[in-house]
């Protein structure tokens with residue numbers, strides 16, 4: 001039985017593979033872990049990527065950015081984004097899908113890589129400025145940059161920590177953008 005709510009969130013009450021109750025409102029079956037969507041076939045079985053592989057892909061992305069001064073990573077992203085991947089995810093066989101289980105569009109991947117960070121950075125900057133962190137000198141500017149960086153990483157850790165507790169392994173930015181990260185098993 002398939003149910004669809006207004007937010008295009010598709011979930012299956014009975015798992016299409018193991019036929020056990022898959023957990024209402026969950027994308028991945030609570031029993032066997034397979035991604036349950038209306039149009040996915042058992043042949044393209046996908047499971048939630050493990051937090052460990054997500055962390056590894058994240059670190060790989062950073063390593064490639066560092067090794068190629070960002071340029072090589074950007075060119076690589078332009079190629080693999082169409083398959084719902086970043087370079088780090090491509091190396092580890094992880095994919096970003098939308099809530100229906102289809103590969104995320106290139107636009108969604110770029111939003112995921114840059115839009116979220118840009119939004120968080122801007123929001124934090126506005127908060128700091130509202131708190132009176134006005135830069136009058138270079139020293140002030142460096143201090144502002146320092147606190148912006150600290151807060152940005154705190155938010156990023158919270159974002160990543162969320163997926164550890166989430167049944168569907170969604171971080172805050174996955175929830176905001178409606179994405180899932182899948183891999184094989």
Ligand SMILES: [Zn+2]
Pocket residue numbers: 015016017018019020022029030031032033034
């Ligand atoms: Zn199942």
